Amino acid sequence: MRDVAIIGIGQTPVAEHWEIALRDLAVQAVQAALLDAQVERPQMLFVGNMLSAVLSGQQNLGALVADHAGLRGIEAFKVEAACASGAAAARIAYLAVAGGACEVALACGVEKMTDGGPDEATAALAGAADAEYEAEHGLSFVAINALLMQRYMHEYGYEHDDFAPFAINAHQNAAANPNAMFPRPITREQYLRARPIATPITLLDSSGIGDGAAAVVLASAEFAARLGGPLVRVAASAAATDAVALHDRREPLFLQGMSDSAQRAYAQAGITPADLDFFELHDAFTIMSALSLEACGFAPRGKGVALALDGEITRQGRLPICTLGGLKARGHPVGASGVYQIVEAVQQLRGQAGPNQLPGCRLGMAQSIGGSGANVITHILERVS
């Protein structure tokens, strides 16, 4: 497999885009990424999306987006891994370029959650869980995460309030991100007063429902070398799965699939967690942030929350996370989020992160989760020039 670089990024703001159709959202991100890469026609397109079949009655997004983006005829597929669909599309695009099937491939994540009402979106999101053993019995996807959070608090002796730093950090980092859905700092008091969604999860533990699209252009290192400007290399691309249903896992509080995915990525990049300058993690719920830090080796079991309480996850800390707002505050259009994370990691590595720029960062990780830990895709990106 040969070296791969990310040579273009594009994104729309995350918002309730009532006036923009699903396909047009995707096209905006795709065209922005192609313009950024100075590429007219990639050979392949992979679209990550979770909900359009249910909420928009639209399948075959590969062909649809290719055509409407002016790329009719190119090879194009949809890839789905629940909320990690965007990262899965990036992973397949990486495989295509690294394996030599093409020189330039495009990965786009798109989600139009407002094509259905909130109840429809909630029902559709339950498809990320086990339909027969979880959703069928009334467990919404938030409820599944609430069970994890409750158990975590019980097992390790935390209060709900202890999770505040995750939400506060995300909202703080979103404030200067023009693409964020919730660009407003929140206080600890606001976090404590937030209304319950599925106890112990409150409104400010949860990412919201929004629309958005993001895209990245991947190319062989050889192709990328011909371009000018800062070069961001894919140091690792890895994935792993776990049981979809919580009850099928040996230790629900340790995300084995995430650990496997991260370890494969570390091995491929030849690094340890300590080498990373930042980590775009999948903070769909605050509990997922804690579990991510633990499964990826940044904190011992039960100490992910402690890391946040110690202030280590802010831009001034040892391991900045969600540096442009994360899923919580940039927004979480599910099938697009995995690509947003990669786009933001590239922004940081290129020095294009604006007021949120991490000075001198060279190595970042983006990780996306499908389901409550069932499908985990990890990318490690490195600035090499």
Place this chain on the structure above:
Amino acid sequence: MRDVAIIGIGQTPVAEHWEIALRDLAVQAVQAALLDAQVERPQMLFVGNMLSAVLSGQQNLGALVADHAGLRGIEAFKVEAACASGAAAARIAYLAVAGGACEVALACGVEKMTDGGPDEATAALAGAADAEYEAEHGLSFVAINALLMQRYMHEYGYEHDDFAPFAINAHQNAAANPNAMFPRPITREQYLRARPIATPITLLDSSGIGDGAAAVVLASAEFAARLGGPLVRVAASAAATDAVALHDRREPLFLQGMSDSAQRAYAQAGITPADLDFFELHDAFTIMSALSLEACGFAPRGKGVALALDGEITRQGRLPICTLGGLKARGHPVGASGVYQIVEAVQQLRGQAGPNQLPGCRLGMAQSIGGSGANVITHILERVS
């Protein structure tokens, strides 16, 4: 890219499997394919499926099928390209192995169409069309094909009856296939008397609604060489797209995406259409058979039906098609069909096609269509030992 072989095949009968869950159907096919390949644990799994999000409320089939098939932890994704989803999964598995990402990958196509009623299935299938410009205006997927058939008859001067050989051939070939949903020969009189579905399409022009799963194990040629028995090589794997909506295409009666897909495959395999011993084409409707023969270079425009009328598509003809029943009579569980086609091509090339065996065949093509020609995936398989 290195050479890839298909070392294992598995399939369930296509039927109304009321008693078997979606996941269990997939597991049956996966385990049969792994047993056939004598492989315990492939490194990657790609699941092709179109409808489970809508009809079964289940997403993330990659992780779900991996886990239930005893493969928890491996990398696994769902790939979707409407009715070509299975072939798309096979295409990605091919890319993974050919590119060197893994030695052994598994592609599974699965569809449980009876998880919804016939009306729900029809509505869900409309997702293969353009949701805003076709489905929204009441065009079902059958109706779109009916428009094509009507135009074809008008343009080239055929009667509806002229399409009979496609249906008769498919049913004849299904008769000896134990996995076929409609293993009954039909007469020309039955074809002429069949009730209308969307004029001019009748019941016997259309594939039915059914459940099924099929799987193939792909491995590097090096890995495959260590195994005994007949070896089937992937001589070509190619894909192309076209506009999703009919009205967006320059010539609706010429499937440009299919032509592009086939030409890319011919170039990769270094062959011409005349070299092929048989063609597993996507006969979801009889009109699609005619258009396939033309777009792939077996007949001039308007002469696909003539080829069938001349008897050239039967097992005794110049280009046998749908040799084990095709989508029409083996059955068309949409996201699985593309893999069934590959499985059947391998059966022919290995000499395992039973009473339907084509003597001495060495080169076969399987082609799957997503939408009314929007996404076309072509595989050419060759027996090399």
